[in-house]
Amino acid sequence: MQNIRNIAIIAHVDHGKTTLVDKIMLAGKLFRDNQSTAEFTLDNNDLERERGITILSKNVSINYKGTKINVIDTPGHADFGGEVERVLNMADGCLLLVDAFEGPMPQTRFVLQKAIQMGLKPIVVINKVDKPNCRPDEVYEMVFDLMFSLDATEEQLDFPVVYGSAKQGWMSTDWKTQTEDITPLLDAIVEYIPAPEILEGTPQMLITSLDYSKYVGRIAIGRLHRGELKENMDVSLCKRDGSIVKTRIKEINTFEGLGRTKVSNVQCGDICALIGIEGFEIGDSIADLENPEPLPTIDIDEPTMSMMFTINDSPFFGKEGKFVTSRHIHDRLVRELDKNLALRVELTENADSWIVYGRGILHLSVLIETMRREGYELQVGQPKVIIKEVDGVKHEPIEQLTINLPDETASKIIDLVTRRRGELTAMTSKKDRTYLEFKIPSRGIIGLSNLALTLSAGEAVIAHRFLDFEPWKGDIEKRSNGSIIASESGNAYAYALDKLQDRGRFFVEPQTDIYMGQIVGESNKEGDLVVNLTKSKKLTNVRASGTDDKAKLAPAIIFSLEDALEYIKSDEYVEVTPSSIRLRKIYLDENDRKRMTKK
Known part of the structure; x- marks a missing residue:
């Protein structure tokens, strides 16, 4: 041994x-x-x-x-x-x-x-x-x-x-x-560290992880709890639902260095990878063929957030990505389910969109970012928290939020979090820094980190973790400023941006291609504002000393993927392609938007 x-x-x-x-x-x-x-x-x-x-x-x-x-x-x-x-x-x-x-x-x-x-x-x-x-x-x-x-x-x-x-x-x-x-x-x-116990008897192994290889398919990884496993051995696969399937191990690998080596048998206590087992899930057990004794399965934390994924149907569809059809996206999401445990995917009535459930914005944005780098184009809707009914009462996920920040900005942050239905549970001060602990609904965390970093001049260290589902805490005020929306497709001119600067902040640079219905900025007031950024200066023979000033533009605000997901409202999408992230309205035409608002 x-x-x-x-x-x-x-x-x-x-x-x-x-x-x-x-x-x-x-x-x-x-x-x-x-x-x-x-x-x-x-x-x-x-x-x-x-x-x-x-x-x-x-x-x-x-x-x-x-x-x-x-x-x-x-x-x-x-x-x-x-x-x-x-x-x-x-x-x-x-x-x-x-x-x-x-x-x-x-x-x-x-x-x-x-x-x-x-x-x-x-x-x-x-x-x-x-x-x-x-x-x-x-x-x-x-x-x-x-x-x-x-x-x-x-x-x-x-x-x-x-x-x-x-x-x-x-x-x-x-x-x-x-x-x-x-x-x-x-x-x-x-x-x-104690050595693993040596347990004699029939083999038992819980599948706790998996790998995928395009040559041999899915590989089951886990630690052998008892007994030993050999190559070409017939075993039982005990599923979560209690059913038992007979299967055979074609090859056994153990970990050595950064890679794996093929072995003929493995003893209890070691971590191994089994090739050739079909149709298993994480939490299933490998057990003896004659009298199988499964190990207790693992509970996996429930998802707390959902997001709508849909194909890219904007006017710029297919210009930057390789995989754009619903079949491509569907196959990719199904592949992700093989490895990503806390993820769930549900088809909607519309064949071109899916609802994807995950553990939080970071969990889902890592998936979107990975797909984007692989050449996929897609659109995602606003993240929503998952609501449960318990005895007829609406329950929502609650998280523990901790913020570590300089003393002088603590009051602003406490005000910000309490307005989002957060309850302050602990507060300690040490060496000019305050440590705050809150209980806050998951909804309140969406979009919080940007605001907290702005208020604390980039000094806040923010972390949060899921606690439990608790009764609904009431409504939370959302971003009140409206969006600035492009009314025409074309090229954004510096002249037009300059003339509209007093109306809000812009997300696009001059000379960027834009399309009708794209969100190009944030308005200073409530309510959406539709503007034409493709308007150039009309040239005439008349010259006047005061009118020919150069355009002085404030720099455009560039969103990261997480920022964009946290920023959008329920009637907006984030369009994600390998080379750009754009915000847009779900209905690009202004008349369609008005019609939907009336409905």
């Missing part, structure tokens, strides 16, 4: 998790030293690198002094809660990685809470002690208080601590003495 340790890494966004895993890989001598410095190996998807967040969990493993350490990277963001739960199912212990200045953050709490409920043994790693303003001892106390408030057991509270800097590549048991490498951390993993 191999000596194995299965460990999950828990950390808040940007606390150095991926860097640490890279250094662990280096310690396993997987890379030649000259390559390792510049490459981020785990976040290998462009989006993950740009945003600095982990979206999909990944498995890597190293051999250290005869022990195989399987490291499982978990997403830190609460929107990817579906990923987190499954990942923790494969681990026997966890590394809690905390920034030596910021301390534990709300999303760390989200994953840690799940880990403690599952009884995992934590090792705390206090990272970035090379920062000038770090406070490792205070952070240690904060971690202890957090674990205590999450009802950790005596054994879990007696956690070992390792200090260091993943970036500089060293770890130590005392933060004042710098060491040469990260072996103190690896020693701690081998010493404190």
